[in-house]
Amino acid sequence: MAPDIVCIVRFIKNQTVQIDMSALRLSSPHYRRIAESLRHTLASGALRPGDRMISARRLADREQVSLPTALEALRCLEADGLIVARPRSGYFVCQRDISQEMLPVRALSGPVPVTLAAVARSLFSSAETRLIPLGAALPDPHWLPTDTLQRALQSASRRLDAHGQSYSLPPGRADLRNKIAARAAQWGACFGADDLVITAGATQALRLALRAVCQPGDAVAIEQPAYFGTLLLLEDLGLKALQIPTDLKEGLLLAPLADAIKQHRPAAVLASPTVQNPLGASMSVARKQELVALLEQAGIPLIEDDVYGDLAGEGQRPPACKAFDQSGNVIYCSSLSKTLAPGWRIGWIAAGRYHTQVLQARMAGDWAGAPLLEAATSDVLASGDYDRHLRRLKVRVADGVRAVIAQVEASFPKGTRVTAPEAGFLLWVELPPAVDALEVHRRALALGIGVSPGPLFSPAAELENFLRLNCANEPTTQLLNAVDQIGTICHELTTSSRPAGFEIIDGSEC
Ligand SMILES: Cc1ncc(COP(=O)(O)O)c(C=O)c1O
Incomplete structure (x- = not known):
């Protein structure tokens, strides 16, 4: 095949595809033909990461097509993650070399005390403020099925009458437990x-x-990095953290875990084998079985x-480790x-x-739950509304993740690396070593933007040049602009040196 009729294009996950340009010329709509020609230009290296793409208007003039056709062509490239739109500035070439790489897996060390509470307290003091929500790991409230939830509450309230305001004694309402068990039976x-x-x-x-x-x-x-809520629980209960190297695709690594068990004999392993926070990693079914057997x-x-x-998963979710627990x-x-809520x-x-033991501790500790909320949840799970909502949520989450990755690629400094999780809505971003994530957090907060700095995810507030970004939001211009602003902060910090020592951010400043 003649070289001029073959275009080699790199897509987001580094797959390489060959496209026969002559065939496309004959059969494709205009926008697709133009998109392929633009891809060809990008693949040739004529434009560098961060360069501005030709504007839609100039593209329309050059190709003698309408403005919507030119825009559609640019959107094709955006959907492939090759370019990204910046608010009021146009399209820019993504920095393909900074992304999708494996982040380093850290070495095994011994058990350490957790000293995170003061850092967490200072970071969470801004939680009441309305921030652009790239920090907390929460789905956009507008993505939750509010109408369904309200209907379920009303119906449960009618059904329970005055009992709705009473106690739901441990172990909790049987109707809800039945629904939860029935759903869990579907994954084994x-x-x-x-x-x-x-x-x-x-x-x-x-x-x-x-x-x-x-x-x-x-x-x-625990996994390294670990969800900060787990770390705070360990600290509160006077427990030490034994950090196990965790791969960003495979999750908890079993060989180092086996070594750690031999050397340090932990009292328990606490892990998220399906969609880990912050990495988004999920263990395969075989590795989950191995983990259950090992422990x-x-x-x-x-x-x-x-x-x-x-x-997790496209249709039915994958089994949790509990499926293999004999x-x-x-x-x-x-x-x-x-x-859901x-x-x-x-x-x-x-x-x-x-x-x-758990049932007794539940009775002795918090005594009771809220019957109205338990009954309403049971109704939502029973109705099929939850499954319909989940299907929509997964699509929105995937779109949100793609959009934020593309914006990180366009806006963050060279040397940044970002995960590409298969499920969930969290991105784990490694910044160039000079960038202090706590300073990024402080400056972002001043701009009304929330981010979760890496130190929150390690027992002694390390992982200084990491950030976690929440992508469970509509990728609006405002949101992507906020990602762009975080990128600008990181650029500024790559040129200034990291402040000496760790400084707790004073909540009042925020
Ligand atoms: C991994 C992980 N576990 C537990 C929780 C807490 O869940 P809940 O709000 O149900 O207490 C979170 C919340 O962010 C989380 O990310």
Whole structure:
């Protein structure tokens, strides 16, 4: 084939495809032909990352087509992640060399105390302020099925009458536990309604699990990086963190975990094998089985945090580790906070052989739940509305992730690396070493933008040049502009040196 009729194009995941340009010329609509020609130009290296693309108007003039046709061609390239729109500035070439690379997996070290509470307190002091929401790991409230939730509340309120305002005593309403167990059975979970305790979100479930299997001073093996809520729980309970190297695609690495078990004998392993926060990594089914077997053999309980599990998979979600638990060694914790209604605080725990301890601790601790919210949640799960909502949510989340990745590629300094998670809505961004994420956070906050700095995800506030970005928002001009502004801050900080030492940001400044 003659070289001038073959165009080699690199798409977002580095696949290479060959396109026969002569065939396209004959059969494609104008916009596709123009898009291919632009791709050809990009592939040739004639334009560099960060360069401005030809404007839609000039493109229309040059190609003798209408403005909408030229715009459509540019949008094709945007959809492929080759260019990105910047508000009021036009399209720019993405920095393809900064993205989609593997972030380094860190080495194993021993158990360490967690000293994160003061940092977290100062960072969360801005939580009441309305920020552009790239920080907290929450779906856009407008993406939640508010009408469905309100209808379910009204119907539950009528049904429960005055009892709606009473206590829901542990283990929680049977109708809700039945629905949760039935849904979990679809991915192979081996627990029934009687094995479940309803909790105030996954956070309470995790606390109950840790209380059931650990004593103060014990080490708990966790992923590195780890969700800061887990770290704060460890700190609060006087537990040490044993950080296990975690791969951004494969999740928790089993060989280092086996070594850590031999060397340090943790009291428990607490992990999110499906859509880990902040990496977005999911373990394969085979590796989940291996993990369950490893811990069963070692006699160490696995506390499985599955709050993002429903966001995984195209149709049916993949099984959680709990599906492979024959002996009750896996303590399964989850909630609807990431998919349905964070503020309703509906979570649950299937604690296996620790069920009685957990139930007792739930009674002694928080005593009771809210019957109205439990009954309404049960209705939503029963109606099929939750599944319909999940399907829509996953599509929106994927669009949000793609748009933010493209904007990071266009706006962040060279040397930045960003994950490309298969599921979930979080991006983990490694900034050039000189960039201090806490300073990025402080400057972004001053602009009304929320981000989660890397130090939140390690026991002693390390990971200074990492950021976590929440992408579960409509990729509006305002949102992408905010990503662009964070990029500008990072550019500024690459040229100035990192401040000496760690400084806690004073909430009042924010
Ligand atoms: C991994 C992980 N586990 C647990 C939680 C807390 O969930 P809940 O709001 O249900 O307590 C979060 C919230 O961000 C999370 O990311």
